[in-house]
Amino acid sequence: MSNTDEESEMTKTATALAFVLSLGAGDAFGQSFTGNLGSDDVRAVSPALEAYAGEALAKRLWSRPGLSKRDRSIVTLTVAIARNQSAILPEQLALALDNGVKPSEISEMITHLAFYSGWGNAMAATAAAKDVFAARGVAASALPPAKPELLPIDQVAEAARAATVEKLIGTATPGLVKDTTEVLFQDLWLRPGLAPRDRSLVTVSALIANGQTAQITPHLNRALDNGLTAGEAGEVVSHLAYYAGWPNAFSAASIVKDVIAKRTAK
Amino acid sequence: MSNTDEESEMTKTATALAFVLSLGAGDAFGQSFTGNLGSDDVRAVSPALEAYAGEALAKRLWSRPGLSKRDRSIVTLTVAIARNQSAILPEQLALALDNGVKPSEISEMITHLAFYSGWGNAMAATAAAKDVFAARGVAASALPPAKPELLPIDQVAEAARAATVEKLIGTATPGLVKDTTEVLFQDLWLRPGLAPRDRSLVTVSALIANGQTAQITPHLNRALDNGLTAGEAGEVVSHLAYYAGWPNAFSAASIVKDVIAKRTAK
Amino acid sequence: MSNTDEESEMTKTATALAFVLSLGAGDAFGQSFTGNLGSDDVRAVSPALEAYAGEALAKRLWSRPGLSKRDRSIVTLTVAIARNQSAILPEQLALALDNGVKPSEISEMITHLAFYSGWGNAMAATAAAKDVFAARGVAASALPPAKPELLPIDQVAEAARAATVEKLIGTATPGLVKDTTEVLFQDLWLRPGLAPRDRSLVTVSALIANGQTAQITPHLNRALDNGLTAGEAGEVVSHLAYYAGWPNAFSAASIVKDVIAKRTAK
Numbered sequence: 001m002s003n004t005d006e007e008s009e010m011t012k013t014a015t016a017l018a019f020v021l022s023l024g025a026g027d028a029f030g031q032s033f034t035g036n037l038g039s040d041d042v043r044a045v046s047p048a049l050e051a052y053a054g055e056a057l058a059k060r061l062w063s064r065p066g067l068s069k070r071d072r073s074i075v076t077l078t079v080a081i082a083r084n085q086s087a088i089l090p091e092q093l094a095l096a097l098d099n100g101v102k103p104s105e106i107s108e109m110i111t112h113l114a115f116y117s118g119w120g121n122a123m124a125a126t127a128a129a130k131d132v133f134a135a136r137g138v139a140a141s142a143l144p145p146a147k148p149e150l151l152p153i154d155q156v157a158e159a160a161r162a163a164t165v166e167k168l169i170g171t172a173t174p175g176l177v178k179d180t181t182e183v184l185f186q187d188l189w190l191r192p193g194l195a196p197r198d199r200s201l202v203t204v205s206a207l208i209a210n211g212q213t214a215q216i217t218p219h220l221n222r223a224l225d226n227g228l229t230a231g232e233a234g235e236v237v238s239h240l241a242y243y244a245g246w247p248n249a250f251s252a253a254s255i256v257k258d259v260i261a262k263r264t265a266k
Numbered sequence: 267m268s269n270t271d272e273e274s275e276m277t278k279t280a281t282a283l284a285f286v287l288s289l290g291a292g293d294a295f296g297q298s299f300t301g302n303l304g305s306d307d308v309r310a311v312s313p314a315l316e317a318y319a320g321e322a323l324a325k326r327l328w329s330r331p332g333l334s335k336r337d338r339s340i341v342t343l344t345v346a347i348a349r350n351q352s353a354i355l356p357e358q359l360a361l362a363l364d365n366g367v368k369p370s371e372i373s374e375m376i377t378h379l380a381f382y383s384g385w386g387n388a389m390a391a392t393a394a395a396k397d398v399f400a401a402r403g404v405a406a407s408a409l410p411p412a413k414p415e416l417l418p419i420d421q422v423a424e425a426a427r428a429a430t431v432e433k434l435i436g437t438a439t440p441g442l443v444k445d446t447t448e449v450l451f452q453d454l455w456l457r458p459g460l461a462p463r464d465r466s467l468v469t470v471s472a473l474i475a476n477g478q479t480a481q482i483t484p485h486l487n488r489a490l491d492n493g494l495t496a497g498e499a500g501e502v503v504s505h506l507a508y509y510a511g512w513p514n515a516f517s518a519a520s521i522v523k524d525v526i527a528k529r530t531a532k
Numbered sequence: 533m534s535n536t537d538e539e540s541e542m543t544k545t546a547t548a549l550a551f552v553l554s555l556g557a558g559d560a561f562g563q564s565f566t567g568n569l570g571s572d573d574v575r576a577v578s579p580a581l582e583a584y585a586g587e588a589l590a591k592r593l594w595s596r597p598g599l600s601k602r603d604r605s606i607v608t609l610t611v612a613i614a615r616n617q618s619a620i621l622p623e624q625l626a627l628a629l630d631n632g633v634k635p636s637e638i639s640e641m642i643t644h645l646a647f648y649s650g651w652g653n654a655m656a657a658t659a660a661a662k663d664v665f666a667a668r669g670v671a672a673s674a675l676p677p678a679k680p681e682l683l684p685i686d687q688v689a690e691a692a693r694a695a696t697v698e699k700l701i702g703t704a705t706p707g708l709v710k711d712t713t714e715v716l717f718q719d720l721w722l723r724p725g726l727a728p729r730d731r732s733l734v735t736v737s738a739l740i741a742n743g744q745t746a747q748i749t750p751h752l753n754r755a756l757d758n759g760l761t762a763g764e765a766g767e768v769v770s771h772l773a774y775y776a777g778w779p780n781a782f783s784a785a786s787i788v789k790d791v792i793a794k795r796t797a798k
Contacts, residue, residue: 504707
């Protein structure tokens with residue numbers, strides 16, 4: 001095999017895409033929804049899929065009221081990171097920037113998801129974001145510092161949370177209890193680069209995207225406490241059907257319904 | 267960068283493979299089961315794994331009665347798409363064609379799985395299928411049209427389904443309820459390019475492959491209504507053990523047993 | 533973009549890594565925890581993430597008592613394989629070797645996970661391991677043979693296991709029952725290249741990494757029977773929080789607590 005062949009084989013799709021992005025094709029991606037592929041490529045396998053991209057996704061889903069385009073981008077980018085989907089990650093990173101998600105917020109989303117979907121997912125997302133940030137000329141000064149001044153903590157709520165966790169799992173996994181307090185709730189969640197409401201939106205979306213139904217209830221309640229509306233929560237699930245698959249959306253929908261019903265009943 | 271360079275850049279490992287496939291090596295892949303790797307590559311890491319590929323997979327599993335080779339290909343390709351497994355996707359696309367799954371049916375499978383496993387999975391599968399279709403000379407005319415004449419709908423069953431869903435999740439996620447009706451059951455499921463029995467086989471396989479046990483029961487009942495036999499359903503689970511892992515197969519097996527027992531008891 | 537830039541961008545990260553590994557940079561990877569990326573790359577997206585890598589991971593987690601570095605490598609490499617995380621797979625393969633996991637043990641881990649997380653995952657892991665083994669000069673003679681002399685089987689325990697499975701799922705999925713006995717428990721689990729305690733550690737880690745909570749209890753009991761201590765089991769969960777995400781760790785933690793409590797009560 002020649003060197004040239006080897007190089008072309010070694011290429012990651014992301015790179016070619018980053019190159020196209022640098023030509024300012026962000027808008028085109030926002031409307032084609034075909035990930036790293038062109039519409040022609042999709043049509044060469046499934047004319048129907050290309051039609052769904054234009055109609056079900058572009059004309060209907062992304063334009064539907066009930067959830068802002070910025071929120072839809074936060075939700076979709078979360079799925080792409082939490083499920084390690086390199087085929088749509090560069091597209092969704094670019095679209096998120098187009099839809100008003102700041103580079104600093106994307107930086108925080110990736111950092112947050114390192115803890116909520118796994119370190120390896122965050123590393124894959126970082127590789128893609130690095131290229132998109134470079135193509136868009138994002139400067140280091142636009143990123144949140146490693147050690148910012150943290151948001152104030154609600155000591156009462158945090159003490160209650162810590163006590164619940166200690167009771168639930170403390171004896172078996174002391175390391176997890178300690179890190180949950182010190183790394184997550186007294187540090188990560190207090191980083192100011194992503195609003196608590198958006199951080200909750202990322203967390204809930206990641207849970208639904210990976211079918212982690214057992215943890216949706218507490219985090220959805222936290223999200224609603226942090227300012228997500230019940231209507232938005234429902235539309236998050238409806239949006240996720242397309243990106244995390246109908247089965248994950250359906251499993252989440254009945255939980256979301258129950259959480260909202262209980263809060264309304266109070 | 268020249269156009270040619272760009273094209274080669276965008277290529278994934280799939281392309282190198284598609285090249286080999288175009289040399290008519292389909293049979294070899296059908297028997298090696300080593301994905302994008304050669305048998306020598308596998309032996310360089312695990313001689314045992316290469317032996318299991320030849321014996322447990324090629325000689326036993328894929329040759330076992332109870333499920334046709336075509337069905338085994340539908341099931342395995344579904345896992346590769348639904349779990350985004352690029353390491354075996356090109357191999358399984360080629361093997362599916364060798365085993366009698368038509369290009370039009372593969373096209374419909376990918377489209378169906380966009381909704382049942384997530385849009386990003388479908389885009390990754392499309393990238394791989396594009397190369398395999400090109401290598402096999404699949405013409406655009408062999409693909410299902412974007413807007414075919416749909417199969418007739420069973421209005422009574424559909425009304426019952428819609429009412430159940432409305433009651434289950436309607437108030438919380440109206441967008442999901444609407445799209446489930448309009449995009450899925452009054453459109454996607456009625457596309458004639460994939461027989462309802464095969465569409466159900468794809469759906470159930472995707473649910474098992476991703477551990478979405480909560481939705482197996484209704485979709486397995488639909489599959490049995492659509493013509494899948496109880497014996498085939500059991501062997502689908504047995505086949506999936508190898509491709510989706512033993513834990514997912516075991517979680518599915520007791521559900522499949524219950525569904526079949528209830529139908530037999532009637 | 534210059535040619536040099538293009539090439540460096542386009543290169544598959546795995547390849548670059550394998551090259552660096554051949555220079556003996558294992559230690560550096562052990563401390564950077566940035567997967568296929570350099571620390572500068574991570575900082576270009578998230579200075580916080582790079583700081584967490586150095587502090588939460590390198591200084592705290594990997595140095596914490598309660599679980600050996602070798603065990604932490606077995607657990608982390610299992611996650612990378614079971615969740616198909618190419619962004620950290622080469623790094624973790626190299627680190628595992630540095631931490632005393634033998635090439636023969638890595639070979640067995642990949643083979644074991646073919647059955648516990650799916651054939652496609654094993655093929656992706658084999659592709660990465662092939663490069664790392666080549667860079668480290670691992671000889672074919674260092675790998676376990678395809679057909680070794682198997683460990684003695686505990687006939688009583690195996691008969692009990694087989695009877696339980698037969699009763700649970702036998703009628704619906706006879707192929708699965710047969711393969712579980714012949715391929716898994718009378719063959720794979722008896723391969724001597726990976727100690728039963730380590731094989732159990734791999735299995736439990738894979739179950740937690742993929743959220744397969746239904747099967748944790750029997751396999752954790754087997755792990756404890758095979759010599760894993762209760763303290764180690766708890767720290768496995770704590771370690772997995774970082775690599776499989778907090779939600780999977782929390783779902784596992786309460787199960788682990790219950791299993792340990794029941795055994796202690798006896």
